[in-house]
Every structure is written in C-alpha cells, then in structure tokens.
Amino acid sequence: MGMRSKEIRLKSRPIGTPAAKDFELAEITLPDPGAGEALVKNLWMSVDPYMRGRMYDRASYVPPFQIGEALQGGAVGEVVASNDPALKPGDLVQSMFGWREGFVAPAASLQKLPSGNAPPQAYLGVLGMPGMTAYSGFLRLGEPKPGEVVFVSGAAGAVGSVVCQIAKIKGCEVVASVGADDKAAWLKGRGVDHVVNYKTCGDLLTAVRAAAPKGIDIYFDNVGGEHLEVALELARPFGRFVECGMISQYNNTEPTPGPRNIIYVVGKSLRIQGFIVTNFMDMQQQFFADMSQWIAEGRIAWEETVEHGIENAPTAFLKLFSGGNTGKMLVKLG
Amino acid sequence: MGMRSKEIRLKSRPIGTPAAKDFELAEITLPDPGAGEALVKNLWMSVDPYMRGRMYDRASYVPPFQIGEALQGGAVGEVVASNDPALKPGDLVQSMFGWREGFVAPAASLQKLPSGNAPPQAYLGVLGMPGMTAYSGFLRLGEPKPGEVVFVSGAAGAVGSVVCQIAKIKGCEVVASVGADDKAAWLKGRGVDHVVNYKTCGDLLTAVRAAAPKGIDIYFDNVGGEHLEVALELARPFGRFVECGMISQYNNTEPTPGPRNIIYVVGKSLRIQGFIVTNFMDMQQQFFADMSQWIAEGRIAWEETVEHGIENAPTAFLKLFSGGNTGKMLVKLG
Numbered sequence: 001m002g003m004r005s006k007e008i009r010l011k012s013r014p015i016g017t018p019a020a021k022d023f024e025l026a027e028i029t030l031p032d033p034g035a036g037e038a039l040v041k042n043l044w045m046s047v048d049p050y051m052r053g054r055m056y057d058r059a060s061y062v063p064p065f066q067i068g069e070a071l072q073g074g075a076v077g078e079v080v081a082s083n084d085p086a087l088k089p090g091d092l093v094q095s096m097f098g099w100r101e102g103f104v105a106p107a108a109s110l111q112k113l114p115s116g117n118a119p120p121q122a123y124l125g126v127l128g129m130p131g132m133t134a135y136s137g138f139l140r141l142g143e144p145k146p147g148e149v150v151f152v153s154g155a156a157g158a159v160g161s162v163v164c165q166i167a168k169i170k171g172c173e174v175v176a177s178v179g180a181d182d183k184a185a186w187l188k189g190r191g192v193d194h195v196v197n198y199k200t201c202g203d204l205l206t207a208v209r210a211a212a213p214k215g216i217d218i219y220f221d222n223v224g225g226e227h228l229e230v231a232l233e234l235a236r237p238f239g240r241f242v243e244c245g246m247i248s249q250y251n252n253t254e255p256t257p258g259p260r261n262i263i264y265v266v267g268k269s270l271r272i273q274g275f276i277v278t279n280f281m282d283m284q285q286q287f288f289a290d291m292s293q294w295i296a297e298g299r300i301a302w303e304e305t306v307e308h309g310i311e312n313a314p315t316a317f318l319k320l321f322s323g324g325n326t327g328k329m330l331v332k333l334g
Numbered sequence: 335m336g337m338r339s340k341e342i343r344l345k346s347r348p349i350g351t352p353a354a355k356d357f358e359l360a361e362i363t364l365p366d367p368g369a370g371e372a373l374v375k376n377l378w379m380s381v382d383p384y385m386r387g388r389m390y391d392r393a394s395y396v397p398p399f400q401i402g403e404a405l406q407g408g409a410v411g412e413v414v415a416s417n418d419p420a421l422k423p424g425d426l427v428q429s430m431f432g433w434r435e436g437f438v439a440p441a442a443s444l445q446k447l448p449s450g451n452a453p454p455q456a457y458l459g460v461l462g463m464p465g466m467t468a469y470s471g472f473l474r475l476g477e478p479k480p481g482e483v484v485f486v487s488g489a490a491g492a493v494g495s496v497v498c499q500i501a502k503i504k505g506c507e508v509v510a511s512v513g514a515d516d517k518a519a520w521l522k523g524r525g526v527d528h529v530v531n532y533k534t535c536g537d538l539l540t541a542v543r544a545a546a547p548k549g550i551d552i553y554f555d556n557v558g559g560e561h562l563e564v565a566l567e568l569a570r571p572f573g574r575f576v577e578c579g580m581i582s583q584y585n586n587t588e589p590t591p592g593p594r595n596i597i598y599v600v601g602k603s604l605r606i607q608g609f610i611v612t613n614f615m616d617m618q619q620q621f622f623a624d625m626s627q628w629i630a631e632g633r634i635a636w637e638e639t640v641e642h643g644i645e646n647a648p649t650a651f652l653k654l655f656s657g658g659n660t661g662k663m664l665v666k667l668g
Contacts, residue, residue, distance in 0.1 A: 243600045261589065263580045266610075267387065272605070
C-alpha cells in the first residue's frame, strides 16, 4: 500500500484576485516508485507571484495549469525510497512537484541539493529561483555601476529584497518601495538608503523624487502600474528598466492604461527590458558561487514568511497579493 | 552693406498642434564674416518631427527654442564669402543654421559636403540625420536577422522609408504602416512585403495580424500610441522595439494612457529601447559607406516632398503632423 499524499488542485480559474474557492484539497495514494524513479516526501513548497499567470487559460512561457489537476511549483523534499542509483533515502532534492505532500517521479527530474550550511528552504529563495531572478536580471540587464541610483519596487519580496542587497554590494544607492513599515525597517537594517512606504507616503512621485533627487539610473520593477510611471518620470538618460514582474496588474480583469509618460523612453534613451529567469541560465554557476559567498559573509540575509500544512498553501499564495509576506513566502509541509 | 536674410522665428509656444500663428517671418542684415567665419546662402532646409519637442519650454536632450529667435535645424548651403582657409566660395556645407536664407558662422561649425553624385539635399535625408537615425537605430537596437518579421510605423517618412529598405536588404520580411495609399504604393514598389493604411484598414490590430500572422520580431516605432499597443500584442518572444519617435503624441496637451498591454514586456522578454541618433556616432563612417553603396546599387531610393521659399517653412513643418509628406520633407530656398 503506497504513501497517502494530500495535494492542492485548481478548482476554477480565478477571475480577478484569486480566492479560496478557486482551490480544492484532494488526497491520493502514491504508487511505488518504478525503475529509475524515487518517492519523495516534500518538506517545503514555494508560492510565487508568477503562478498567477499560469492560472489563466492562455499561451505563455509556461503552459497553463489545468482545472482538476494538482498545481505545480518549486519544492524541496526528502527521498523516502528510490529505484535509481543516483538517489538514496534521506537525500534532499529540489523539484517542480510542489503543492503536494509527496510524489513519485523520475530521478532525472529531481535536483539533488548540495550539502552545505544553508537550510533546505533557502533553495526555494535566495539560493533558488527568486535569488537567481534577482541576481541575473539586476546584473545582466541593470548593468549597475558604483554610485548609480537604483529604484526597486516590491522591495521586501523574495526577489526585491535580494536585488536591494546586491545593489548595495555593487556600490549603488538604493531607493526601495514597500507597503508596510516593518518591511521598511528590515530593509533599512540591511543598508538600503531610502525606503518609501507607498501605502502611506502620499503622492508616490513626490516621495520617490525626495529620496532620489538626482533621478534614477536603474529601475527594478516587480510591481508595474504607478511605480513604473514614477520610474519613467525620474529616470536619467540611458536608464535601464529591469522588468521582472508587474504584480499590481496580475489580477486585473480589464486592461488598464499603461504609463502615460512612456514617451520618455525616446528622449531619455531608456531601455525597458523584460525577462524570465530561464533566459540567463548561463549565469547559474556564478550565481551559486557569488550568493554562497555573500551569505557566508553576512552581506545577503533574508526573511521568510511561513504557512504550515498543505491545506494552507492557498492562503500563502493569496498573501502574495495582499502584501502579507516579508521576504520569501513558504509553506512548511510534513 | 551685408546680405539680407529672411528667417523664421518662434513667435509663441504651440499648444497642441502647431499653427501658422506660432511662427513669424523676419528679415535681418547679415554681418560680413569675421576671421575664421564664412557667409553661407542656404539652398535647402530640413523640417523634422523632433523639432516639435524643442518648442516646449522644458529640459530635454536639446535645449528649447527661444521665443523671438530664429529656429534651428539642418540645412545645406553654398559658401558666398569666407574668411577661413578651410572654405572657399562655391563650397557646399551642411549646418544646423536652417530656418533662414543665409547666415555667418565659424567655419568650424560647418561640415563641408563630399563631392559626389548625391544631390545636396540628400544630406538632409538618406545621407543625413534621418538616414543615420534609421541605419543606426535599426541595426544597433533592432539586431535584425534574415527571415525575421519587422513592423515599421510612419513607414513612408524620412526615417521609416529607409528602415523598410534596410530591413529588406538584411533579408527581413517587412510590414509597414502608412496613412495614405500613394505612400503604400511607393513602399510596395520598393519591395516592402505588406503595407497597412492605418486610416482605412479598420481595426489596426486585425490588419497587422493578418499581414504578420507569425508575429513580429522587431518593431521600429515612429508613431507610438495604438501602433505601439498593436506591436506589443503581436511581438514574439525576445522581440526588440526600437523607439525612435512617437509622433502621434507630440501635440498632446494632456498625458495620454500608455499601452494597456505593457505587461507583455515581462512574459515575452521584450526589449523596448529608445535612442537619439547622436548615441551612435561611432557608426557614422560605416553608415556613409553602406548607404552610398546601397544608393549606387539602387537598393535604397527616396522620395522628397518640397515646399518653396523660407516663408513656407512653417507650412512644411505643419505637414509633418498631418501626414502631408512622403519621404523627406524639405524646403527649397534661394
């Protein structure tokens, strides 16, 4: 008799902001691992803003989630049984089989985690996809130079908080936007020069201009909308816009007007470039080397916000859109 | 007694679309050229869309025009008298002293035109700033590869018509947008694959999609507004947007909404990059070499729309915003 595993399935495609009713909990019995397969018990799973896009029924860079099927996403777990020589019970592995307590999969689809000092869930955060997103996007597209002014929106999130710290390591002046005072305090403690709470600052343009009176050279965008418009207004000539995400728009049910000042892209010779992390896989080895060193030196730190149990995974996901997380949003399983 | 010269001055800063009342004709007596100076009689002057920006009283990449002073812009003329050994009467020179019949200026501020087969006014068009804008922006930022699909707006203008032809030389498939059927016919005669008349095509997105069912790889933007939104909709992953101008917005009196689908920049990994021609002066020698060869081979042709006499220079300028020009808009003087 195989292991029982609870999982979260997509019950309906969200219209606007996702709600609990769009998800359902189910339980299945896992098969025994066949040849070349392993049985894994998940310890942690990740929820990330990009998953919202996969809930729409449309072509994109990743295929849409299917109604009635378990969702997918990053997870780290422990091998319980293995029918492949590459893995043995007790090994820690990373996979895309999140949103479930356990699974059976080909060993070749699992990435064995290096033994080191980092806790396993760091491979879903600073040492994982969000960290790599921050590192590759900021360095490859932002092209930071010492003394430049960097504006980061969504700055307390899993990606933004790493961008802020890498920008400081690279000698930049950092202006961060967040939606809560405790997030601001954490970033100030990490050396960020100016933090604006966009929910309480009044006019956002006025507040960011006060923090960056010389203008900004790099804008790392996690938010879109008004933040993007403010960045266009304050951009200096040859500014670089790293378009990582636009979470303010993910739940829109109608198209919303774009930045009214997009024309600045011409006169200021701006570059606005979008990316997804897989564009820059050539940087992965350098990412691991740099990030491991920076963590060891105490130059990169991180926060985690944790929900417990598979049944609370939808709650964790929904918190991404209400600002309910500081740093990496995680679900602890098992 | 010096030469008399009529000139066009900015009388008032236009609000919305410029009108004849914003300009005034004046006549002055030119001084005799001092040491190191030359007296030049202009033969041709250029009007260009970017000049609209200089009529606003705001900081930009070129300083604003001043009320009551002669406007400036590209011109080619003939040296009448010279007090500098570098120039002699009869030499043809290019300058930024347009909008006037003649002028006295330091010889060092004048560029002697090469003797060749090209008519002098070509140095205000295909062999001048608009040609260089098309060449440098398309090649440096567009990075065209054979077989790629290029969408060009404002495609019958001085810049757009050169972009279309270079794109064909580089082996691309070209979809052009224009506002008149005679412009469409001219471009078809130059080998452009598909031409959309945006004024008569009905829904622009539908029309461009029909012309480019595979999507577009490069968008060369002279227009902004709805054209930019259509390009975002049809862009393929890793598409490049060369932001040369947004003439549809130059006369707006209120900020207008930007593209409602700007979020595609993230998921499609698009690059939207603005520029001004002076960013790429390192390409100028190669530009002259390539363009001269392409003209000699008949691979680049051009149209001119000509107004006559300095008093009609404002009329020529205003026609840029009503689609009254095919190819380079020029004013013939003297």
